[in-house]
Amino acid sequence: MSGMDVASATVTLRVNRFAPRPERERAARSGSPFGRKSSPFGSSSASARRRPRGKQWTQDYVLHVRPETTVLECLLTVKRTMDPTLAFRYSCGHGMCGSDAVSINGTPTLLCTATVGEWAKHAPAAASIDDEGFRHTGSPETIDSSSSDSNIANAHGDNAADLGVIELAPLPGFPVQRDLIADIDPMLNQITKLAPYLKADGVLATTDEGKINVFEYLQRPEQLAKYEMLSNCIACGVCEGSCPVFAGGDAFIGPAALIAVSRFVNDSRDTATAERLDMIDTADGVAACQSVRACSRHCPRGIDVGEEMWQIVARVRER
Template sequence: MNVTIRVHRFTPKPEEDRARRHSSSPFGAKARNGSPFGSSPSRRRVRGKHWTQDYAIQVQPGQTVLDCLLGIKRDTDPTLAFRYSCGHGICGSDAVAINGTPTLLCTAKVEDYAKPESGQNGGANAMADEGFRPTATKENVVANNASVNDSNQSYDDGRSRIIPSSGDPNNLGGFDDSNGAAANSDSPSNLGLIEIAPLPGFPVLRDLIVDIDQMMSQIKKLEPYLKADGKLATTEDGKIDMFEYLQRPEELKRYELLSNCISCGVCEGSCPVYAGGEAFIGPAALIAASRFINDSRDDDTNARLNAIATADGITACQSVRACSRECPRGIDVGEEMWQLTERVKNRQI
């Protein structure tokens, strides 16, 4: 089956070009680093070239979007950059936005995300981006045919509409010479389009690779490790009690699911507050804090609650609950944010 993979690509400017641009200005990057009003270096937008690129490929049923990108990088375009590691939804390193929805490349099935291309081969029932059907006039038909004919052309901004999966430059438009049918035709074998963009809310380093350093530093800031009193329990005969941290099943259940968080950033890319650039520590860091707040063995609960009860902490959460929609580990992040809000309100100060 045929599918078109549309990738939002980005190439940063060389470091020397960015430094030379501000070298003569007293308000350059060096002067702004110490300002309390400037953005942090990890959140500062990297300048470079943005464009979209389409790849027409053939896929098998059950393939993931990661399989598609690996095939493109191997057979068609070795310059395509994306991040992945385990390929099984465990490491969380391949988080991107597919059709605008943050998710993992390795768990996203092609048949679940492929959609018909808007305005192409849709006839009178095709819907415009604004949600209205176009009027079937002679002018619209001519304009639509012209846009289809021009869809395989290259543009001055470097955007290539179709790159054939075979790598043959003469096979433009994804035509299959074996049967004369176009790869992007309206046929049962054409799955449609999958659009892939970098994870929202994170600075883009190259193509689909984003900088997650700020998210990891925010998690580290809330000290995601067990804090006990340090006193070893002993038995009646003075020996160390090997079961000093023994928990009941209901105590384990309170945080067990939270310990499965893989810090992929999907919840942060879904959050309109964090991805919108507001001052917010983010749901990933708050989930890490909640894991130990709910642990009966931890003795620093009040200090943890005070640490997140700040203007850029749980207070900045707007309870939209968009962070719960696509968690690959099944954590109801929005519910956890609500529970933390209640715990902060009722904490012992």
């Protein structure tokens, strides 16, 4: 047996799958008084945001992998060798693009940065029942360790037989398109509406000699530090999938959009601070944030989203 076989083990990917139902276009009949009746729940653009209908099921895939293998690598193996119909999104595979955000064991994170050894879990061992029908629920010594507990004990060893189960689902808070692919357009649209680009006064600075001043936007290190971390946001949606208030961008503009605003509000070169604060000073803007700070739990770029949210909320209220 090779060294690779000794260090590897089995893992079960439990994927929540979804296949959308094809939408049928129904032509309105001219003879019916209800054929062209408008919906009381909004326009066609609002109805397009409804959660799609289709077939939902859970499917298990058993793989032989190393603990340091990423979940994305596992899915690629499934796609290439086991089930080509499995749908998921990814691009760079190195935690830089944010396109592969999903829910792993109920926690939003990136597939490419999550390893099997870190996320695989075992189901609780069933309590043993004695001859008289009593179930032992005491210390681990009273439970039969010859079954799944032995696998748990060996999961961290070189001869691990079973690493456990990893449950995969699409990113929460967004409509599902297919399998693990979520529609993040609501988040991207909210970011776009808030003009995520530098707005200067438009005056071209010149030197005493009349030449263009190439140091017009020169910043001190402390000025750069105010927004440098915020510029690392990759709009992956992990913070919004973790936020219990966000619901596709309707009731709450979302932490990702507010982080985009905060990045330019804290930029000393930007001259549209008042305009930006006005845009988020709304009922579905900073007023909807409940300061739960769940958005900070698993930011792949290390941004303390909850703290930044508190800072931008305080700035809106203090002006």
